[in-house]
Amino acid sequence: MACSLEMKRLIDAVLDEEATAEEQQKLKTHMHDCRHCRQHYNQLVQSINLLKGLEQPNVSEHFTASVLSVVPIREKGQTLKRWFKPHPVLTAAAVFIILMISSFFSLWQFTPFQAVVKGKGRLAYQGNTVIVPKDEVIDGDLIVKNGNAKIEGKVKGDVVLIQSHSLLASAGHVNGKIEKINKFMEWLWYDMKGFFTRVFLIKRLPG
């Protein structure tokens, strides 16, 4: 055994290759005089050398083949599954977004011709064209989807044209602004604005 705890600590430090040059010298000097520590150190070094000299046998020749014979073959389509498994929240979010976008998109694509007056006023129709008659005054907004608007009378509010064209809409006929929405994203934005207005400013709406 090493003769003191301090020497034992020094021996461990040297064997861990963490001892400073000073510590190494200290141990060396001490071991020169102390038979116990010298023997202890030499036995440790010998054990380490014996361990390091152990042979590393090779695994049998057929090892790789036998491993490959037991691993399951991955089916096609599992790549997606394997991605979804560790990311449940992202997966849920992605599914939600896909459903949202596709529902909005189908609304955008398949809404038939539609003309709505928010407020008071009469409209006349001619095929896909909505007409504000000459002497009519629309007291509110006019919203036209997938058609044409022919404004001969007056609109006191805004005119919103979604995928629609105005055939005659000089600024004089419309008191509010004329908003043209021809892109999906614009429409989405317009719809969301409307949604939030309805949700948060519900008291301001007429009726």
Place this chain on the structure above:
Amino acid sequence: MESKIKRLIKKIKKGDQAAFEEIVNLYKNQVYNICYRMVGLPHEAEDLAQETFLRAYTHIDQFKSDKTFSTWLYRIATNLSIDYLRKKRPSTYLDADIPGTEGFTMYMHVPSDERLPEDRLIENEKQKIIHYEINQLPPKYRSVIVLKYLQDLSLKEISNILNLPETTVKTRVHRAREALRKRLRHF
């Protein structure tokens, strides 16, 4: 080497068996040796090594590419070996007494190559004795000895493999070294 391993792992994640075969060939001897020194028996070690690669393949998605692959793989191997030692009945230890053959042990039944030159024979005996003494250590000391002195890994790598703080690994190395010194001092 590191980037080659990363490339192979990526391929395995996509289901490439050839890439997996390459990984097995690269690591099979290291993994086998860890298992062999941990459990002491060649046949069991080979089964454990096979199980290690099988688990690595089926759980490859749990391997994060910013980690070192060998560390991950060796962790599976040591954990499987420690589990095996836990489940194993003590009577299958190499040094267990076989009823009716007092003084004899299973250890003497391990076959050795025939007709070796004398120094080879001595070397062979020496190897067996060291192997035997490693197997007398408790598994927690055995694992650090195997990883440090047989696999030549750093304390940091060992602490990652065993999921233990570096200071704990260091203490175990010291204690294991001391235990082996006592056993091997008359060599």
